[in-house]
Amino acid sequence: MKENKKTYWKGLEELTNDETFVKNAEREFPEGPSNLDGSSRRDFLKLMGFSLAAASLAACEAPVRKAIPYVNKPVDINPSIPNYYASTYSSGGDYASIVVKTREGRPIKIDGNELSPISKGGTSAIVEASVLSLYDKQRLTGPHINGEKSDWATIDAEVKSKLASAGSVRIVTNTVLSPSTQMSLNQLAESFGAEIVTYDPVSNYGISSAAKTSYGIEGLPTYHFDKANVIVSFGADFLGTWISPIEFAKQYAKGRKITKEKPQMSRHFQFESNLSLTGANADYRTPIKPSQGGLAVLALYNAIAKQAGAATVSGANVDIAHLDKAAKELWANRGKSIVVSGSNDPNVQIVINAINDLLENNGVTVDFSKPSYFRKGDDAKMNQFVADLTAGRVGGVVFYNCNPVYDFARGVEIAEGISKAKVSVATNGTMDETASLVQYVAPDHHYLESWNDFNPRNGEYSLSQPTISPLFDTRQAQESFLIWAGNNTNYYDFLQANWNTSLFGTQTEISNFQEFWDRSLFNGVYSLNSESAPVQNVADINAAASSVSSSYKADNTGVELSVYSKVGIGSGASANNPWLQEMSDPISKATWDNYLTVSQKWANENGLKMTEGATRKANITVGGKTLVVPVLVQPGQADGTVGLALGYGRTKAGRVANGVGVNAYELLDASKGFVNYDITDGVSIELTSETYRIAQTQTHQTYMGREFVIQEATLGEYKENASAGRYFPKIYKEGEFVKPSKITLWKGHQYSQHHWGLAIDMNSCIGCGACTVACQVENNVSVVGKQEVLNRREMAWIRIDRYYSSPEGASTNEELELAADNPEVTFQPMMCQHCNNAPCETVCPVAATTHSSEGLNQMTYNRCIGTRYCANNCPYKVRRFNWFKYHDNKDFAAVNVAQNDDLGKMVLNPDVTVRARGVIEKCSMCVQRIQSGKLTAKREGRKVQDGDINTACATACPTNAIVFGDMNDPESKITKMLKIQEDTTSAVKEVNEERAYHVLEEINVSPNVWYFTKIRNKDKSEA
Template identity: 30%
Template sequence: MSAPPLSRRQAALALIASAASLASCDRPDEEIVPYVEQPENVVPGVPLRFATALPLDGYARGVLATVFEGRPVKLEGNPTHPASLGATDVFLEAEILSLYDPGRSRTVREGTRIASWERFLSAFLPAVRRAEARGGEGLAILTGNVTSPTLLRLIGELRGRFPALRWHGHEPVGEANSAAGTVLAFGLPLSPLPRLDRAAVVLALDADPLGPGPDAIRHGREFAERRSARRDGRGFSRLYAVEPVMSVTGAKADHRLALAPAELRDFAAAMANRLGASLDAPALTPAAARFLEAALVDLQAHPGEALVMTGEWQPPEVHALVHWINERLRSPVEFVEPFIPDAPLPLAALAEDLRGGRVETLLVLGANPAYDAPGDLGFAAALRDSRALTVHLGSWRDETGALCRWHLPESHPLEEWSDLRARDGTVSLCQPMIRPLYSTRSAAWLLGLLMGRLDDTAHGAVRATWTAQQGGDFESWWRRALHDGVVAESAAPRVSPPPARLPALPARPSIGGLTLLFRPDPTVWDGRYGNNAWLQECPKPLTRLVWGNAAHMAPGDAAERRIADGDMIRLELGGRSLELPVLLRPGTARGVVVVTLGHGRRAAGAIGDGVGADAYPLRRSESPWAVPGLVAGSLGRKAGLLREQPDQKLEGEATELFQTLTLDAFDRRRGDPPPPSARPPSLNPDVVSDTHAWGMVIDTTLCIGCNACVIACQSENNVPVVGPEQVAGGRDMHWLRIDTYDLGTPEAPSPGFQPVPCMHCEHAPCEPVCPVEASVHDAEGLNVQVYNRCIGTRFCQANCPYKVRRFNWYGYADGQEYANQGAPVLAAQRNPEVTVRARGVMEKCTYCTQRISAARRAAEKEGREIREGEVVTACQAACPSRAIVFGDLKRPDSGVSRLRQEPQHYALLGQLGTRPRTTYLAEVSNPNPALDEGGA
């Protein structure tokens, strides 16, 4: 039978479809240009790795950059660097996206007009000559925390040429209280280096060593070394936390006490009195007194291994008090002298000089005080109204750059030469990973310009610094330092401080109302990462908030003020106000409201502008971390908080999802053989692995919920950003999430962290329901996703009990990107070894199969088997605490095989019979019997 004739409509549609298919097969428009002369050591498709360092608050953290043909695509920790120890945090991982940020500054600007470097020189050099004629009178420089030996050398030379030069320093999240505390205690400024790996008992007095910060990676590693249930002869440490709001450290503590700041100071004074001091300390509440008694007895029972820590947000007298306490406990704390002999002047002095007309030329190097200065300084107004020649050097034309007369684009740290010191003084030589993307300059060039050297380069300045210090074969030393990423034996010498003195404690403030507490944001820090889309969409530890901040409040305080979770509220303090949503946080001390800094940017860029609320205007320079007298009230409308996977409350049998046991229970289990794994009957055939059987074990005892693994996976696997509107619809694309479970009570929450990637089930529920066999097993047991087969039915997602699959509702990386995420420059960041997925397909964790493939090719080339530990997934490499272990289950001696024999090993939802290749170790805690229920 012949087919019926086509109608005119059908014929037209067929013609259009055929034309479209012919067009899709046409030759691309791009021209392929081969190398005329191939660069040395560059093989197309084969990556190179180089060592460098990146700063946070001025301190170096060493990284290894993976570079494909001149473009870095991934950063990992440098194992030889004391601040990174081979791991990363969210800031290091996301720095690669900041390099390619389309919002970076590209040109010189004079006010709002685009200008040239030549025009800037014509305006700036006469001002330099006038300043030189007056000995530097009227010349000022503002920087952040400077640890670079080269920049410190150049600033020293400038002080010699311009004796009246005024150098000011400003870090929104700095170390002013810590430095002032050492002066109170010892009479001189010192930098303490607490050693968690040498501490058997730790008391964190409003300290968050496991939270974000320059030392976070080192602290996480040291904590894990004394916290592993596989102790190898070392004791399992015990952690106490006393704090006003739940921190990451508080979440991992064996015992935690919520206290307001004034009560916390009384707690520290009472502890000192128990150790021989005679301070005026009000009586503690019964709960605080019981907690103090148990913790102090424990600390005194471990002399030399007992450590008390406090955070930067505590006032100097509490820091001094902690030094006095640690001296009596013989705590494992080392001290080094500051790297800057003469500390820079404070920002407040610069604000006064600007208002008084005493500044004629001001250079702002990388700082952004127009945004992040305390509100009472009025710095933005002083800068705007000043008649001085103001010059801003920065990678973004931020709030300060917009107010300065001249803005100069600064090279990214991955584009330029430099040197930096880590917290312990270790020096890293920083080398560029890529040629500058734009016409940018460095701080070393600008300081050299002040010295009259127009042709200075950052490379020449760094070499000049170290040529003067190194004898012998300088070139060999230079190459070795660049190769290793650290300068050998450059750590600062440890110093022995004089006997600690007891500080005088000021009277408690009598101001009523709430106390407003400020904290750095765990994803955007002080606001410098506000335009980084990965970090804006990264769930914050504990709260899981994304794309903004909130006011954290105790449920009891909110109930008294008729404030509900998610309400928009107004915070009023000292004639200023702030509107933002409220997030009720069980475990928050009564009488405090906590707000994170770094949001509400006005000149961050297309990603960060207008996200969240700016808390800096409510900050006070004399007390930057806590301000009493706050008034909070509801505005009568909801805000719509964006949270990915909120906390999950577990009760009864639901605790099988996240298993915990005490150290005593673990020790009792240790001698018993591991229980047989439950294998319910299944109709699925058993998976047969030809050569390897890849698996992963995650130790929840060691996981600190820092999200380094989440951003590492995003960077490695080209995971797109979807934006706040899509997140609100539940459409995030992260291949890995960290679930937060709470097994405590509303009065005493007890969070636990559980990273959840694809389980790579041997009996995978996603496979039999796929109509096109896009979800299948490979020969090594990996549950793979064949993108070019997938037709987007989402049956696999519906059948997955772990909910680890993501569906591309839109072309998040292919034509429908959020904001500026479709800019061509961002394509340079993508990993060429991982497919960029299109709209309408499922995607998920692949165990970094590209890394497995690379190891397989290397082994075949050398005629050997893949070695144990040769394949390291991106999440495993990033983890500061080494909570993630990956390897071959067919090897009985592999790390992952040994962990599966541990008594606390379990499979998530193992009763379903999915036989996951990703399994867990239950969280082991070490509670003090004196603080257990019914304890003395």
């Protein structure tokens, strides 16, 4: 077997062995209560003094809990018993069918709805965190007129009167996926002769416009990445932020899962400027400039056209690595391939449509006959609205749950133009950048307090229902629209009537509407068996190609800006959510900021050296607008380009998001009729002398120089040897080499009942971070804020380690830095490994950490005195120490809104202890879920069945990369994945799956977490 000699590194400081990094790596713990630059903690007695004092104070500061009995208990609420409601998350075109867990009438956790044919049980970090926004004190508690509190009767009377006399009225909204909501909007528009204008903060107008031009279709195509053997993407981050990432991730993972019996996987080519989550997972990634993007698409079209015997187009003179290889493999997989682009240029998308037609993909992997409606925004209409508003031609404007003053390219003009309208209304739930400028604010319910329906795709429907009574004096926006339109029907009846009229008759299985409604509500989804007709491309490819060739340059010499969306923050609508702000970005591992990503070459040329987040700020100027933003050196950034994330720079989002980062929407260009996220002209960058620290987590937990943490191979090597890439540690004993497990001081464990474990497929993990937020929600994990992250004290129980790798042979700093221009990326979820030979258990002086009879490494919080010996002895660095009373300390109120006020505490999971300061905490493998599942099975008089119990991380994972189960159950999925020898109850399992390995197997701590080697679909010569 060929030994893997790649160099793996988490950050440039680790790659170059920067002095500061080495110093911090050698220091086992972050500093004490003072900042990182404060006093030393090397004095053992001082350390012990603080730890014991902290533990003593923690005992005094434990929260007081009061149980108030029901006088009249609600019928459907039983104390300690959760209820579950099928519902739907939808925001600005983002969509997921979900199941909401409530305890004593309050929503506390969101999981995916496995019955959904679209999201199929998957979630994202934003969806998982959305439950917290329900308890945000920034929400409006009632209607407002001119910034002052009012009442609904006054609002209704004045809005109806003023809209009637306003003249020209516009209703501005983000994408509306709800048919019933659209009907209520239409009634409002008809009542006042208004026009509805739809835009999206992250626009896909280019695709929808091209769909109309090419096929006469209103909407986006339905994509099927699971049906593609070859995937080619030009800047489309379909695993992270593009259109429907939960759905696409689920599809993508199907093509990446391999077994010895089925050693086939899709091959993925990515051409992009910024290193995206999708690019990080590609087999072949090529950094290109935005100015080359359109020409690269034309070049691919010509390469395919030549093989198809079709006419080529002009203007494709550009040399892009791996493009010819991609073209050949696409042609060899006609009808089983897919080409997508993240460009918002309609002409580029017309060429993309033509490529998929040549490849016979239309109707198979790209289906325009069954359109999706995730993004309905019309950039051209929105531009016209802004022109009319600023010119004073709009008499009345209604903003339906949208914030264009902040998140549209011409937001400054909208802010100036609102005052020119005779009447302005917003239904936004907070006094955000737009709502604060209008006359009337009629706040909508939170989506978890609302009834609604959704139609994300032709023939696919879902419902949402209230999971809690309204917390404030808000009113569902749809009901406001009906009232203002003169319709006094409440929205629930309106919704039911719509389903009775439009959907009940589409099925014959149920004859009673109420039964049909109840079943649809219980399942959360309803699907029509609709047939679709094939479509014909009628677009003029030559005209589109001519426009593309004149708009893009092969040799642009200036700096280019590529504006993108982060996985955790998205458009910025959820920016006031501290769980999302503190989530490490999957690529940069940065929190609490956006920043200008630059290449290593640019940093070297400009004398910028970045060490552990310490950097400098720069002035970036686009079209006369200048922003001051910190600079982050990002491996994989295309030379000559910089990147900046949307979603930051909020001024009226709330105490969490205000003042965090800069607003990149201000730099966008909408002058060409569409919102352009790639700025290729007029960009200048000037590095300043001002220093800044970005709170990154990528090098906080190190393995102290240990190797073979990541084990990988190519698909070709795997086909030849299923153990390819595996490292088999051996120890010399009595003249022969043996496995480390053969030499041990441990007696071992016997598990007579259950033996819980995790299996993590590195091929399926895309690094999206949904599991990290799900764990935080489920287990009441504290938010600590930027300064504490800088102090290396983040509390996350599960982290996603992002490794870059340099090719074999690179050894000097120059060679390694050159490799940093486009490194390979591997993601590895890392949590407590629940070792059978646990190093932490043997060093705890008070037996606070112990081993359970079912293989779990347990923590008894009220026994822990905070010595942190266990954290010191943990080779995986997965234990967290509570330096402060994060949940209840006023010093953390600004960042930990989840637990620092009475309203925010409603989101806490009562089944999990809220830890006080001075104790160690870490992954419990969701022991509360394990106990609940066991008790349910006991009440029902049966054994626990596989699937009854699942951890929060595994449930949230959209790619099913994490599998939890009982390794003593021969029928469990994890047992079959690991190919465990049957009838064994010992701690050391005989695992026969060739790809399965333990991290740091050589130290023989015998974890209950297994990893499957990463397999890349690259040619051997290029690996």
